[in-house]
Amino acid sequence: MRHYSPYEIISGKPDEGLVLLADHAMNRLPPEYGRLGLADGAFERHIAYDIGIEPLVRQLSAALDAPAVLGCFSRLLIDPNRGEDDPTLIMKISDGAIVPGNHPITDEEWQNRLNRFHRPYHRAVSQTIAEAAAASGKAPLVISLHSFTPAWKGIPRPWHAAVLWDNDPRAVFPLIEKLEAPGDIVVGNNEPYDGALRGDTMYRHCMMPGIAHVLIEVRQDLISDAAGVAAWAERLAPILAELNAMPALHAYQRYPSRTGAYDG
Numbered sequence: 001m002r003h004y005s006p007y008e009i010i011s012g013k014p015d016e017g018l019v020l021l022a023d024h025a026m027n028r029l030p031p032e033y034g035r036l037g038l039a040d041g042a043f044e045r046h047i048a049y050d051i052g053i054e055p056l057v058r059q060l061s062a063a064l065d066a067p068a069v070l071g072c073f074s075r076l077l078i079d080p081n082r083g084e085d086d087p088t089l090i091m092k093i094s095d096g097a098i099v100p101g102n103h104p105i106t107d108e109e110w111q112n113r114l115n116r117f118h119r120p121y122h123r124a125v126s127q128t129i130a131e132a133a134a135a136s137g138k139a140p141l142v143i144s145l146h147s148f149t150p151a152w153k154g155i156p157r158p159w160h161a162a163v164l165w166d167n168d169p170r171a172v173f174p175l176i177e178k179l180e181a182p183g184d185i186v187v188g189n190n191e192p193y194d195g196a197l198r199g200d201t202m203y204r205h206c207m208m209p210g211i212a213h214v215l216i217e218v219r220q221d222l223i224s225d226a227a228g229v230a231a232w233a234e235r236l237a238p239i240l241a242e243l244n245a246m247p248a249l250h251a252y253q254r255y256p257s258r259t260g261a262y263d264g
């Protein structure tokens with residue numbers, strides 16, 4: 001079996017104190033998993049990954065000289081943006097149909113996917129954030145990038161981008177203000193999804209240690225080709241640079257999670 005890396009770290013200047021994350025960057029999985037028993041084309045769709053995010057994060061990382069961590073396995077295999085005890089960690093159902101490679105699944109295979117994909121990805125995220133903290137001498141700012149489908153159950157979504165968060169507002173309000181400033185896009189605030197999810201990537205790496213963060217979702221049809229990706233990289237890069245220059249976003253401050261008390 002060839003070695004399969006479950007993550008990729010794009011190097012940047014850790015002393016700038018900015019870290020980019022892309023949990024769902026890729027639709028790949030090791031060849032022995034086939035297509036998890038799904039039809040041809042399933043892995044080209046949004047159910048397998050966040051369309052447009054890999055090239056967008058590569059361009060943002062280059063423009064900002066910021067380190068980035070990319071997840072290199074499809075979320076259909078195991079979802080890196082779910083806690084280890086989340087029942088949707090390995091999806092039984094996708095698009096209303098059973099995922100044959102995921103259900104039924106043995107405890108051994110469940111543990112295998114945690115050990116081989118999920119945990120190494122999160123170790124890479126922890127390590128990259130720790131390096132940025134050490135090199136910059138302050139709390140880093142973490143920006144997580146995702147994308148969402150333009151329509152849900154046949155209803156078009158009005159937002160061009162969305163800002164999802166739990167309860168740490170530090171990066172959120174300045175970001176929304178800067179995104180809305182040109183007046184040409186509609187920005188969702190905790191829509192179409194609520195950003196408070198116990199055990200997810202932002203909870204674990206940012207809410208718990210008190211690191212300022214925000215999760216940005218871009219609508220997939222806007223970044224489905226190279227021109228769209230370039231336009232959104234150009235739109236977001238200066239905004240993220242402005243956020244990263246704000247001292248308030250580089251202090252450790254823990255906010256209570258809307259999902260309940262912290263365990264640790």
Ligand SMILES: [Zn+2]
Pocket residue numbers: 023024049050145146147
């Ligand atoms: Zn995503």
